Amino acid sequence: MDHLGSPPFMARRGPGMTFAGFALVMTLAAAACSGSPTATPGSTGPASTGPTSTASATDGGAAPATALVGAWTTTITKADLQAAGITDPGAHNENSGRFTFTFGPDGSWTQVQESLDGSPIYNPVFRGTYTADGASFVATTTFPEEYADAGLHFTWALAGADLKLDLLDPPDDVLPVVMETRPWTRTGG
């Protein structure tokens, strides 16, 4: 975690890791250790392959993977985090705000976080690649660089115009609050 304050020396070097980013990395590590085939970095396909539409996506009437493409927004407040038992002000700052999760048709994803109250967010943008089917996707982070080769395994479902995400094997108590507390509303095509 980036140092705020004085020592240790050279604290200024490199953008800091956000709490969410840290959780992301821990998730990947935990997934790697558990041997989950979908969470290992190596299991992720290249960005150019785009989202896949597998047989499971069509089985059972699930939405096609292309339905994920577009921009989705949710808002998480510090009160939401507090209610989930998260008390660290740092976690509040880093994990609250207006999140915009954009899935591209080329298999890339971007997550932008805007502060609601001016609190500093040290890594407001994450980017990566994903592979999806009709019910789940694996997101691999390529930016920030220090979080590269990471991946998270989600299930997803559409409920009207909203997107509901479920983070499988959450590494901590924070990330599920961000991803699952409220549905994601489509804001762009």
Next chain:
Amino acid sequence: MTQTAGHRSRATLGAAVVALVALVAGTAFGAAGELQQLGYVDRPPAFVLGDFIGGWTFMAAGAIAWARRPDNRIGPLLLAIGFTWFVGTWGRFPNESVSHLARSFQGFYEPLLGVLVLAYPSGRIAGRLGRLVVVGWLVEHGAWTVARLTLERPLSWYGCATCPGTVDALIADRTLLQAIAPPSLALSVGLAIAVLLLAARRLIVAGPAGRRRLAPVALASLALGAGIVATGGLRLVIMPGLFGDPRVAALTYVVLTLAAVAVLAGLLQDRLARTAVADLVIDLRHDAATGDADPRRLRDALARALGDPSVELFPFDQEVNAYRDASGAIVPAPEAGPRRALTLVGTDAARVAAITHDPSLLDDPGLISAVTAAIRLEADNRQLAAEVERQLAELRASRARIVTATDAERRRVERDLHDGAQQRLVSLSMELGRLRATAGQSGDPAMVAALGGLSGELEAAIEELRELARGILPPILTDAGLGAAVESLALRAALPVDAEVDLPGRLPPAIESTLYFVIAEGLANVTRHAHASHASVRVAGRDGRVSVEIEDDGIGGAQADRGSGLQGLSDRVGALGGTIRIVSTPGRGTSLRADLPVPT
């Protein structure tokens, strides 16, 4: 530059006020920043407290240094270190812009610490290389700050967070920043190592005094530099995880706080040095008072004052126009050497001494000035005292010569009267007697009566002439000495006088006559004012001194300055190096005592 005490006092007061205001403002700035960190899981209270203590110690040391040494830059530098220490604590301020500025500018205390390491204790960095390294480090850090300020700006600074291009621009900026970071860090670590090497060289080339002066800050600064290199270097290439290790952070806090305390201790050491200068002044005064002007003692006192056992003192001998060493031998004019500095005391026109010492002492010109001023002041005092003593001796000799010359003149006049006018008058009286006898034989009673009248008048004139001669200088004193003269005075006194004279022999004429006139005036005062029934005179001489004491059983209450005639005698006694003392208690008589040295 000469500075008056009043100006210095105002300057010191002004600096103290500014330093105090800076300390209060810095403390508030730091405390507010630290309070914002409370509650964060990565900032336990002990960590926040340690961070605050570390920064505040620098600021407190800086305020003290600035107040005590307004002309030295170390104070403001320490305050700047403390202030920049706390800048990063505002990185969690709930405003993205403030937070971003704080995070961008944090860490400036690192190159400032480099300045401290190379500039302590004078406040100036000696050597072009040192200045180059420090300026390079500051520029490097400034460039990094600008890079971070522009490439790591918060999302809101880009304008619309979700507009096309915003995310790509942010990612491009951050990627560029990450590319810059390693070479920037490497350069910073390299400059830190350069500072370490220069600090080590300062320690090596410094003499014992210099090492002692530099040791407190140098040791802490070396540890500090090692911390910079270790944490920065390890993070760069070996063990990135060590950077965030709380044990490393805690160790760094301890080292940095020790550095601030060491600087403060160094300043107190300078204060002790000032105390040593005061001790030096006392030593010099003691030497002057006891007449023990041993150059070795002075050299030792000087070594204590300067904290430099290698110091050498070469007093300048005005009489031979050359310097002397501690043994008193004449030596060539001392010169500065590669490892020896030379400080001259006095001016070309009035040299006092030369001092050779450790060159590091030149870092504290105030101490050198204080020491040389003390030596020069004492030299001036000695010269002044010697001049006063010489003038006093001349004055005493002059007064004594006047007394002696006056007595010789008295003696000549008395002898002239005795041998000249008095003898002629006596001869004339004898001739008148013979004429009166002749007139009697011729039966001229009128002539006999007239000559008898003339003869009586002539006898009266002779007696008056004798009295006059006695007043100038009694012949008995000249012919028979003080004992006989005192007995004569006692016999002629109007009241009973016991006289006791105990002298090994004749005294010098000036002393004899002075004592005689003291006794004569004393007995005259007893007769005129004391209403005494008895008086005594005692004269004694031994061990190179002679004293006379006149006592009576009269009414007492006599005062020397009330027309007693003793003031003139006191001046006369003083001219011969003697004193007069009167004890006269009302109802208990009067005692007059005169003491004089007897020249051998």
